[in-house]
Amino acid sequence: MRILMLTWEYPPRIIGGIARHVEGLARELSFRNEVHIVTLDFPGSPPLEQKGSLYIHRVPVEIPSPTFHTWVLMFNHFFEKRVGQIAHAYGPPDVVHTHDWLTVTSGVATKHLLRRPLVMTFHSTEAKRSSGSTSPESNLVNGLEWWGAFESTRVITISRSMVAHLETQFQIPASKIASIYNAVDMEKFSGSVDREAVRRRWRVEPGEKLIAAVGRLTAQKGFDNLVRAFPLVLQKVPRCRLLIMGEGYMRTELQALARERGVADRTILGGFVGDRDLSDALKSSDVVVIPSRFEPFGITALEAMAAGAPLAVSKVDGLAEIVQNEVDGLQFVPEDIGGMADAIVRLLMDGPLASRLASNGMEKAKRYSWSSVAERTEEVYEAAMRDAKYE
Amino acid sequence: MSELGKKVLSALLIVGAQSREMSESAAHLASRLELQAGSLEKDLRDLQAKGYVTLFEKDGTLMVYLTTIGIVTASSTYS
Numbered sequence: 085m086r087i088l089m090l091t092w093e094y095p096p097r098i099i100g101g102i103a104r105h106v107e108g109l110a111r112e113l114s115f116r117n118e119v120h121i122v123t124l125d126f127p128g129s130p131p132l133e134q135k136g137s138l139y140i141h142r143v144p145v146e147i148p149s150p151t152f153h154t155w156v157l158m159f160n161h162f163f164e165k166r167v168g169q170i171a172h173a174y175g176p177p178d179v180v181h182t183h184d185w186l187t188v189t190s191g192v193a194t195k196h197l198l199r200r201p202l203v204m205t206f207h208s209t210e211a212k213r214s215s216g217s218t219s220p221e222s223n224l225v226n227g228l229e230w231w232g233a234f235e236s237t238r239v240i241t242i243s244r245s246m247v248a249h250l251e252t253q254f255q256i257p258a259s260k261i262a263s264i265y266n267a268v269d270m271e272k273f274s275g276s277v278d279r280e281a282v283r284r285r286w287r288v289e290p291g292e293k294l295i296a297a298v299g300r301l302t303a304q305k306g307f308d309n310l311v312r313a314f315p316l317v318l319q320k321v322p323r324c325r326l327l328i329m330g331e332g333y334m335r336t337e338l339q340a341l342a343r344e345r346g347v348a349d350r351t352i353l354g355g356f357v358g359d360r361d362l363s364d365a366l367k368s369s370d371v372v373v374i375p376s377r378f379e380p381f382g383i384t385a386l387e388a389m390a391a392g393a394p395l396a397v398s399k400v401d402g403l404a405e406i407v408q409n410e411v412d413g414l415q416f417v418p419e420d421i422g423g424m425a426d427a428i429v430r431l432l433m434d435g436p437l438a439s440r441l442a443s444n445g446m447e448k449a450k451r452y453s454w455s456s457v458a459e460r461t462e463e464v465y466e467a468a469m470r471d472a473k474y475e
Numbered sequence: 476m477s478e479l480g481k482k483v484l485s486a487l488l489i490v491g492a493q494s495r496e497m498s499e500s501a502a503h504l505a506s507r508l509e510l511q512a513g514s515l516e517k518d519l520r521d522l523q524a525k526g527y528v529t530l531f532e533k534d535g536t537l538m539v540y541l542t543t544i545g546i547v548t549a550s551s552t553y554s
Contacts, residue, residue: 092550093550096543097546097547098547099547099550099551099553100551125493126493126543126546127493127494127543127546128543144491145491146491147491148489148490148491149489149490150489151489152485152488152489152553154489155488155489186553300551301551302551302552331544331547331548331551332548332551332552333476333481333548333551333552334476335476335525335548336476336477336480337476355526355544356543356544356547
């Protein structure tokens with residue numbers, strides 16, 4: 085079948101989990117389908133890239149906008165233009181797949197213009213991201229999410245907790261929603277690494293422990309709580325360093341917090357890292373912490389498991405579904421700084437425990453493959469093609 | 476990051492200033508943010524030092540565009 089995917093991020097434009105999801109899914113789907121991805125352009129990336137039956141169309145936005153939200157609506161119009169060109173050049177798609185609110189309008193337009201079924205994947209919702217804000221901007225995003233869910237013949241989301249949330253938030257019938265977990269590319273995280281060389285690169289001295297975390301530097305990710313927990317960890321394990329990889333608006337705030345708590349000299353804000361550096365860092369860490377305040381899935385947990393790193397995670401949403409406490413990781417209550425510190429200290433001080441959890445985690449990660457995600461997604465496409473209506 | 480820093484990155488994202496060819500003048504950017512011309516230079520240099528933007532002179536005018544890290548950062552609150 086010919087599949088059209090609409091997404092505002094695709095590697096190397098990696099903002100959050102959508103890029104990783106679409107990359108893994110589209111690659112697997114392209115082994116037996118023709119897949120076209122329409123996404124935003126990014127410096128250094130070609131406007132059209134072909135990998136076998138996978139076509140990546142990168143679209144520039146040629147008109148400036150007054151606000152972020154009008155910019156989103158504007159880039160959707162440019163997406164629609166590219167969709168028209170694709171339909172003319174390659175033939176119309178059999179199914180249209182949009183990811184999150186950012187590409188809802190081009191998804192809905194494509195559905196009706198080409199009379200093809202629409203599928204929408206919810207990676208998160210505005211209600212979760214904004215903690216229930218009723219600002220005009222949040223109301224717009226909420227509305228777009230509802231519209232996308234309404235217009236879609238089938239809805240996909242990435243954890244059971246998100247299914248329950250969508251049923252409540254948008255009154256979507258359960259029969260319309262499929263829960264398909266994210267996955268991890270084991271190959272990216274397999275192979276050996278020179279741990280000492282990687283740790284030297286991050287200024288970790290011999291004999292020191294390395295605590296790692298990765299994600300967007302936003303309030304959702306809870307890295308401020310991790311910095312607050314770090315002094316408590318140092319009381320028990322004085323020789324360790326904290327490495328937080330990722331970018332975002334909270335960088336300056338985290339730097340200030342680390343200074344205020346007296347841990348700036350042991351806290352490294354590593355910035356944006358590529359796949360290889362991320363894999364190397366995870367494999368070289370003594371513990372990986374995910375302190376999120378909410379996390380619809382938490383792809384980082386699978387990546388840490390695949391890298392063989394012991395995990396300590398917030399007991400929230402999808403994370404609590406993936407990581408089983410005391411089996412393949414340790415859980416702590418979100419916002420419980422002491423509990424987070426205790427979990428980290430246990431993993432740093434109890435080698436056999438850390439090894440057991442990491443080993444179990446690696447075995448679990450092997451079960452989360454993109455080929456399985458692609459198979460289940462194709463089943464959803466087939467159901468959408470069977471049941472589509474264009475009223 | 477300061478509120479002004481966030482506004483600068485967001486403004487550059489939504490005008491498409493993500494390459495030298497699509498760069499924005501600092502004066503025009505200040506006008507968009509309803510600031511006095513020339514008042515942004517120190518903040519822009521600070522953002523450049525942190526790797527979020529690239530600055531250059533063109534015909535005596537200070538121009539600015541987002542780096543890849545700046546694009547990711549400007550987008551990060553919306554994903």
